[in-house]
Amino acid sequence: INGKKLELVKVDNKSEAAEATNGAIKLISQDKVVAIIGSATSTNTLAQVQIANDNKVPIITPSGTSETVTVKDGKVNEFVFRTCFIDPFQGTVAAKFALNDLKVKKAAVLIDSASDYSKGLAASFKETFTAGGGQIVAEEAYVAKDTDFRATLTRIKSKNPEFIFLPGYYEEVGLIVKQARELGLNVPIMGGDGWDSPKLVEIAGKDALNNTYITNHYSSGDPDPKIQEFVKAFKAKYNKAPDAFNALGYDTAYFLVDAIKRAGSADPVKIKDSLAQTKDLQLVTGTFTVDQNHNPVKSAIILEYKDGQQQFKTKVNP
Known part of the structure; x- marks a missing residue:
């Protein structure tokens, strides 16, 4: 240069x-x-x-x-x-998607209490969701590296939410989604870009991830030629999708x-x-x-997990 x-x-x-x-x-x-x-x-x-x-x-x-x-x-x-x-944009996008696309009115929020990221997304989600007529029926927290979330999820289940907002990182999120499904919590669960790792599917299992969504920065499934060129080059070098x-x-x-x-x-x-x-x-x-x-x-996208695969759902502009 x-x-x-x-x-x-x-x-x-x-x-x-x-x-x-x-x-x-x-x-x-x-x-x-x-x-x-x-x-x-x-x-x-x-x-x-x-x-x-x-x-x-x-x-x-x-x-x-x-x-x-x-x-x-x-x-x-x-x-x-x-x-x-930034977090407010992700939280806002998630809240609007929950209200307008999934048509839910009652949400639970489950955050990582030690994470600035998790707290930031949750704050903007709650603000936009309640301003749009939604109600937060449960708020719970966990700490990174926790592995058993059943007591927390049981409390959430007792409040009958139609949707769970889970802004965390894939290590804990994978276990939370898995345990939520085992407890019969089959409502849509949504998070942010912190979910995005191939390891999430390994941890949660592909069936548990059905009916979950994330806000993200990009999708390898986006048909944009610039993105497809990058995906092809990355796969050729690292033998996996970016x-x-x-x-x-x-x-x-x-x-x-x-x-x-x-x-x-x-x-x-x-x-x-x-x-x-x-x-x-x-x-x-x-x-x-x-x-x-x-x-x-810049824009954000929403991805849906189907049988362990991320599928491009929609693009949201700022």
Whole structure:
């Protein structure tokens, strides 16, 4: 790029906030990177925000969807960007889908109490769902790494919800969906992009996942030629179809490359300015423009699980 070779330096944050902080410090102070891609989750990205701002090195999270990643107390985090849409948009899309497409009026919400991501999606879901005439009949919480959710699900079942909103990550979600079905809770269950992993089907079983839906950033089943080209190339290299995290990671790299090219410089501050000025950039997960809060304005899609396969349901524009 601009006559210089791009070098990738990898650090493993082990999905822990403290490791994410240490990793960012190492990359900036020892490796002298001009930008950082990652972390994948909101919690671990939030652990790196101060370091990015203090050291004036841009950081882009491919999939950290919490609002607070880019804006804290009404102030934009100057050096922090993302490639994904934000939690309020996912929660709003899910609530509108529940009300307008599934025609439900009574919902239960089950969150991961330790996850900023889970709490953020739940808050926007509840706001939009109740504003649209829906009623939240049960609210329950679990903690990441829990494995037995039967007592919680039994309480939810006693409230007779027509729909369950479950904004969590696939490890726990898979077990929750499986146990919900075993308890006879056969209502539609919906979550966000945190469900998106081939492991979800392994954990939950394909039958349990019938009548479940997710909001997501992209679908390998989308007929768009740019997406199909990416899917084909990814399959040829890795022998599997790319999930949304793969697509977002790919887009994040090209979001950064485009900004470096336009900056015409390896100066992190100039790269940051260039990232902020991104407009109508065509990528795999959509064409996006960066708004004043460093979030991309782009569409979301809804996928339905049928016999263990994700099926493209509909696309929702911002």
